Amino acid sequence: MAGHKTAMDQRAREIFGVACRLLCEMGYERASIRDLAEAVGMTKAGLYYYFKSKEELLFLILDSYMDDLLTGMEEITARIADPEERLKAYIHFQVERYCQDTYRSKLIINDENCLSGEWFKTVKDKQRRYLSYWRETLERFGHQRGRPIDHLSAHVMLLIGMCNWIYQWYHPEGELRPPELADLIFRRFTLGLDG
Amino acid sequence: MAGHKTAMDQRAREIFGVACRLLCEMGYERASIRDLAEAVGMTKAGLYYYFKSKEELLFLILDSYMDDLLTGMEEITARIADPEERLKAYIHFQVERYCQDTYRSKLIINDENCLSGEWFKTVKDKQRRYLSYWRETLERFGHQRGRPIDHLSAHVMLLIGMCNWIYQWYHPEGELRPPELADLIFRRFTLGLDG
DNA sequence: CCTCTATTCTACCGGCCGGCAAGTAAGCTG
DNA sequence: CAGCTTACTTGCCGGCCGGTAGAATAGAGG
The missing domain is CATH 1.10.10.60 (Homeodomain-like)
Structure with a gap:
C-alpha cells in the first residue's frame, strides 16, 4: 500500500x-x-x-509554490531576530528561490490571474501573508535605525519589485552570482548608489 | 477624402x-x-x-506603445543634459506613462511573449533601444559623481524593476501621488533609505 | 489459475477558436 | 442614373479546446 x-x-x-x-x-x-x-x-x-481539471493543476503548482515561499520566510523569521540581517536573508532567499525554481517563480507572476474563485483567493491570501513578513521586518528595521519609514507599503513593493523583476532579465550563469545580486539589491535599497 | x-x-x-x-x-x-x-x-x-489578424492587432498595440515610450525618452534626452536631472525625468515619465496608459503598460509586460516572428523581434528591438537610454544616462550619472557604476546593466534592471513593478500594486488614487512615487524611487535608488 | 484494483488508452463530446467568402446597404462620383 | 468604394453583416469552415465514459492492460494477492 x-x-x-x-x-x-x-x-x-x-x-x-x-x-x-x-x-x-x-x-x-x-x-x-x-x-x-x-x-x-x-x-x-x-x-x-x-x-481534476487544468485549472486545478495550475492551482496545485502555484499553491505549493506559495507554501514553499511561506515556509522559507517562516524559517528565516524564526532563526534571525535582527531586522537588518533578517531583511538580508529574505532577499537572499528570494533570489535563490528564483534560481532554483525558475518555472514556478515565473508562473506565479505571469499566470496567477488565470485562477478563479476560491483557488484565486487562496493563493492571493498566501501572497498577503508573504507580504506581511516583508512589511513587518522592514518596519522594525526602520525603527531600529531610529528612522521610521513612511509609506511603508510602497517601500515594500519597491524592494519586492527589484527582487521579482529579475525574472525578466537575470541569468544565474552570468557575471553576477545569486548571492552577489542579493547583496547588490540590499545595498542599493538601504544605502543608495554609494553603498 | x-x-x-x-x-x-x-x-x-x-x-x-x-x-x-x-x-x-x-x-x-x-x-x-x-x-x-x-x-x-x-x-x-x-x-x-x-x-488582418488577432496577432497583428496585439502587435499594433504594443508597437505603438513602444513608439510612444521611445518618443518620450528621446524628448527628455534632447531637453535635459544633466545626467541626474535626466534620470529623474525618466522615472517621472515612466510613472506618468503607467498612470495615463495603464492598459498598454500592463499589456506589454504580460503579453509581449504572445507575439511571434518579425513582430516579436520588432518590439523587442525597441525595448533594447529603450533600455539603452537608461544605461547611457545611468553611466554618465555615475561618471559625473566620480563613482563609476559597476554591473551597470544589473543596476539598470533594478531601477526599471522598481518602475515597472508598480503595475502589480500602484493605484494613482492612493495616498501617494505619481510625482511623489517617482521621487521616492529616485531617492531610494540613489540615496538609500536615508534619502 | 482467477480476481481485484490501479493505471492508462481509445474514442468521442459539445463548444469555442481564428478566420474567410460572399453578400449588402449606404454613400460618393461620373 | 450607373458604377464603384466603404463599411460592414451573415453564415460558414476546419481545427483545437477541456473534459468524460468505458474498455483494455498490468500487476499484486489469493
Missing part, C-alpha cells in the same frame, strides 16, 4: 514537474492538455487520473 | 482603445475576437476590415 502510494506520488511528481516547465514556457492559456500529455508521454485522458 | 480617412481612423481608434482595455483585463489568449466584437458593438468579421 505504501508502495502504491509512492509510485503514484512519483508519477504525479513527474507530471507536476513537466507541467511547471511547459506552462511556464508556453503560458497557461496557450499550453494545452494535449501538449502536456505529449510531453510526459501519456494520453490526455490519462492525465485526468492525477488531477 | 480627408473626411473618409478621419472617419476610418476614428472607428479604428475606437476599436483600438476597446481592444487595449479588453486584452489587458482578460489577457491576450483568453480574450477572443468575439469578445472584442461584442465590446465594440460590431460583428467579428467586421473587425477584420480594420486589422
Whole structure:
C-alpha cells in the first residue's frame, strides 16, 4: 500500500514537474492538455487520473509554490531576530528561490490571474501573508535605525519589485552570482548608489 | 477624402482603445475576437476590415506603445543634459506613462511573449533601444559623481524593476501621488533609505 | 489459475477558436 | 442614373479546446 502510494506520488511528481516547465514556457492559456500529455508521454485522458481539471493543476503548482515561499520566510523569521540581517536573508532567499525554481517563480507572476474563485483567493491570501513578513521586518528595521519609514507599503513593493523583476532579465550563469545580486539589491535599497 | 480617412481612423481608434482595455483585463489568449466584437458593438468579421489578424492587432498595440515610450525618452534626452536631472525625468515619465496608459503598460509586460516572428523581434528591438537610454544616462550619472557604476546593466534592471513593478500594486488614487512615487524611487535608488 | 484494483488508452463530446467568402446597404462620383 | 468604394453583416469552415465514459492492460494477492 505504501508502495502504491509512492509510485503514484512519483508519477504525479513527474507530471507536476513537466507541467511547471511547459506552462511556464508556453503560458497557461496557450499550453494545452494535449501538449502536456505529449510531453510526459501519456494520453490526455490519462492525465485526468492525477488531477481534476487544468485549472486545478495550475492551482496545485502555484499553491505549493506559495507554501514553499511561506515556509522559507517562516524559517528565516524564526532563526534571525535582527531586522537588518533578517531583511538580508529574505532577499537572499528570494533570489535563490528564483534560481532554483525558475518555472514556478515565473508562473506565479505571469499566470496567477488565470485562477478563479476560491483557488484565486487562496493563493492571493498566501501572497498577503508573504507580504506581511516583508512589511513587518522592514518596519522594525526602520525603527531600529531610529528612522521610521513612511509609506511603508510602497517601500515594500519597491524592494519586492527589484527582487521579482529579475525574472525578466537575470541569468544565474552570468557575471553576477545569486548571492552577489542579493547583496547588490540590499545595498542599493538601504544605502543608495554609494553603498 | 480627408473626411473618409478621419472617419476610418476614428472607428479604428475606437476599436483600438476597446481592444487595449479588453486584452489587458482578460489577457491576450483568453480574450477572443468575439469578445472584442461584442465590446465594440460590431460583428467579428467586421473587425477584420480594420486589422488582418488577432496577432497583428496585439502587435499594433504594443508597437505603438513602444513608439510612444521611445518618443518620450528621446524628448527628455534632447531637453535635459544633466545626467541626474535626466534620470529623474525618466522615472517621472515612466510613472506618468503607467498612470495615463495603464492598459498598454500592463499589456506589454504580460503579453509581449504572445507575439511571434518579425513582430516579436520588432518590439523587442525597441525595448533594447529603450533600455539603452537608461544605461547611457545611468553611466554618465555615475561618471559625473566620480563613482563609476559597476554591473551597470544589473543596476539598470533594478531601477526599471522598481518602475515597472508598480503595475502589480500602484493605484494613482492612493495616498501617494505619481510625482511623489517617482521621487521616492529616485531617492531610494540613489540615496538609500536615508534619502 | 482467477480476481481485484490501479493505471492508462481509445474514442468521442459539445463548444469555442481564428478566420474567410460572399453578400449588402449606404454613400460618393461620373 | 450607373458604377464603384466603404463599411460592414451573415453564415460558414476546419481545427483545437477541456473534459468524460468505458474498455483494455498490468500487476499484486489469493
